[in-house]
Amino acid sequence: MDFSPEFLDAIMKAAAYLGAGIGMIAGLGPGIGQGYAAGKGAEAVGRQPEARAEIMSTMLLGQAVAETTGIYSFVIALILIFVV
Amino acid sequence: MQPGPKVLAYFLGNENLPITDTLLASWLLVILLILFAYILKKRLKIVPGRIQAAVEIILAFVESQIESMLPGEGRKFLPFIGTIFIFVGVSTVFGLIPGLVNPTGDINTTLGMALMVFLYSQYLGIKRKGVGTYIKGFFEPIFLMFPMNVLGELAKPISHSFRLFGNVVGGGIIITLLYQFFPWFIPVPLHFWFDIFSAFIQVLIFGMIAISYISVAISD
Numbered sequence A: 001m002d003f004s005p006e007f008l009d010a011i012m013k014a015a016a017y018l019g020a021g022i023g024m025i026a027g028l029g030p031g032i033g034q035g036y037a038a039g040k041g042a043e044a045v046g047r048q049p050e051a052r053a054e055i056m057s058t059m060l061l062g063q064a065v066a067e068t069t070g071i072y073s074f075v076i077a078l079i080l081i082f083v084v
Numbered sequence B: 001m002q003p004g005p006k007v008l009a010y011f012l013g014n015e016n017l018p019i020t021d022t023l024l025a026s027w028l029l030v031i032l033l034i035l036f037a038y039i040l041k042k043r044l045k046i047v048p049g050r051i052q053a054a055v056e057i058i059l060a061f062v063e064s065q066i067e068s069m070l071p072g073e074g075r076k077f078l079p080f081i082g083t084i085f086i087f088v089g090v091s092t093v094f095g096l097i098p099g100l101v102n103p104t105g106d107i108n109t110t111l112g113m114a115l116m117v118f119l120y121s122q123y124l125g126i127k128r129k130g131v132g133t134y135i136k137g138f139f140e141p142i143f144l145m146f147p148m149n150v151l152g153e154l155a156k157p158i159s160h161s162f163r164l165f166g167n168v169v170g171g172g173i174i175i176t177l178l179y180q181f182f183p184w185f186i187p188v189p190l191h192f193w194f195d196i197f198s199a200f201i202q203v204l205i206f207g208m209i210a211i212s213y214i215s216v217a218i219s220d
Helices: A005-047 A049-066 A068-082 B021-042 B050-069 B074-094 B107-129 B131-139 B143-181 B188-218
Strands: B007-010 B018-020
Touching: A005 A049, A005 A068, A049 A068, A049 B188, A068 B143, B018 B021, B021 B050, B021 B074, B021 B107, B050 B074, B050 B188, B074 B107, B074 B188, B107 B131, B107 B143, B107 B188, B131 B143, B143 B188
Parallel strands: none
Antiparallel strands: B007 B018
């Protein structure tokens, strides 16, 4: 079987868009991680309200680091959509 | 809709040397920061004025952040880390000005800074620990871990730069999409979230991670 180049190009584009959508499932991970960190942060503030500022900054730093995997998948999705 | 930097012209007509809007914005930012620092330096007073007080607060904050991870060396690393904080912080404000773009929305800007931090931390590691201890650090805990340690070290500038880049570009894409649905008023509050709150947290993270890479490299 041989296909026309336009057909193959369309298949490739479709696969790239599908891949971008599937890849963004990785967004689940940072969501769970950040929510867990926020819950633990709320617990810590409840136990020690006087250390609120310290806990907040530590929590935000940890959440931003936990976001890394989501950012990776986002960059890959961007490449799939706009470059491939 | 095409996100990312736009090519405005080519340097000397060479296809491999594009001049992008982010490049122009970062050059403008560098020139403005140098002018600002020069003028402020001429008018330094014992009793600070408003601008001097604001700059002193920012620098004291950066120094306290360095002190928390590298005790006793806040003053030594303040020029390097402070430059990163100020450059990335002011470039965030640049994204809010119409006609200008955020230089950190370009992977080249963030990767450049991350590579600078990476090379500086490796240099400090070699200088403080000596070449032998530095190379031996790659064979810890056993020599089989050598490829893993090298890869782990090389992944640092990549994760460091992609984090800031992805956040800036992601926020920009969401706002652009919203502008296509509601051209007026509704997307404006989102600028406060994506361009101010989220972006300044990322500036803080970028600087803190630079400090922690340096502290990991020179300790242990």
